[in-house]
Amino acid sequence: MWFDRFSRFSRMRLVNGIDVKTSQMPRTLHARAYRDAGKWWTIEIPELTSTGPNGSTIVAIGGAVALKDVDQAARDLAAVWLDVDDEEIAVEVTVELPEAAATMWAEANENEEHSRAAAAAAARLRREAVQTLKKSGLTQADVARALGLSAQRISQLSH
Numbered sequence: 002m003w004f005d006r007f008s009r010f011s012r013m014r015l016v017n018g019i020d021v022k023t024s025q026m027p028r029t030l031h032a033r034a035y036r037d038a039g040k041w042w043t044i045e046i047p048e049l050t051s052t053g054p055n056g057s058t059i060v061a062i063g064g065a066v067a068l069k070d071v072d073q074a075a076r077d078l079a080a081v082w083l084d085v086d087d088e089e090i091a092v093e094v095t096v097e098l099p100e101a102a103a104t105m106w107a108e109a110n111e112n113e114e115h116s117r118a119a120a121a122a123a124a125r126l127r128r129e130a131v132q133t134l135k136k137s138g139l140t141q142a143d144v145a146r147a148l149g150l151s152a153q154r155i156s157q158l159s160h
Contacts, residue, residue: 027091032075034068035097042068044075046092049082068096131158 032046041064049061063078065071075094080087098106134144141159145152 027089029091029093030075030079032079032092032094033097034065034071034075034094036099037064041066042071044071044078044094046075046079046082049079071096128158131155135159 030046030048032044034042034044037043044063044065046061051059053059061078061082063074065074072092072094075092076087076090079090079092083090097103131144131148134147135141139147141152141155144150145155148155150158
């Protein structure tokens with residue numbers, strides 16, 4: 002056929018009398034990367050499996066020395082496994098941290114979230130305190146003096 006000369010991911014079509022090349026989206030796979038006991042990062046793509054000679058399941062596994070190389074290594078692994086060009090596939094890699102580090106990171110994120118909420122609550126209370134003092138008849142200068150702030154800061158908190 003006329004399109005056999007193009008790869009299976011590229012086709013020619015006629016649009017308003019002009020030949021245009023169309024492309025399919027690459028197949029997306031999901032991989033996980035984790036640090037071995039040594040210096041290597043292990044990459045597993047659970048979607049890519051085959052049956053071994055004894056009937057066991059073989060999962061596509063590769064490696065990279067540096068984390069910055071994991072994404073490309075995962076694409077290369079998938080391309081070789083599937084026998085396709087690496088442009089025909091995309092691999093989304095999830096980096097798995099050791100449990101202790103992941104727990105600390107999650108706790109730090111939670112603490113930061115609580116801290117931001119506390120800071121927002123403190124800011125709201127400061128604005129309310131300034132409004133309360135101004136409503137009680139104090140001037141902006143008096144509120145500034147009473148709270149140990151500048152008149153400009155009181156102005157900011159008043160709005």
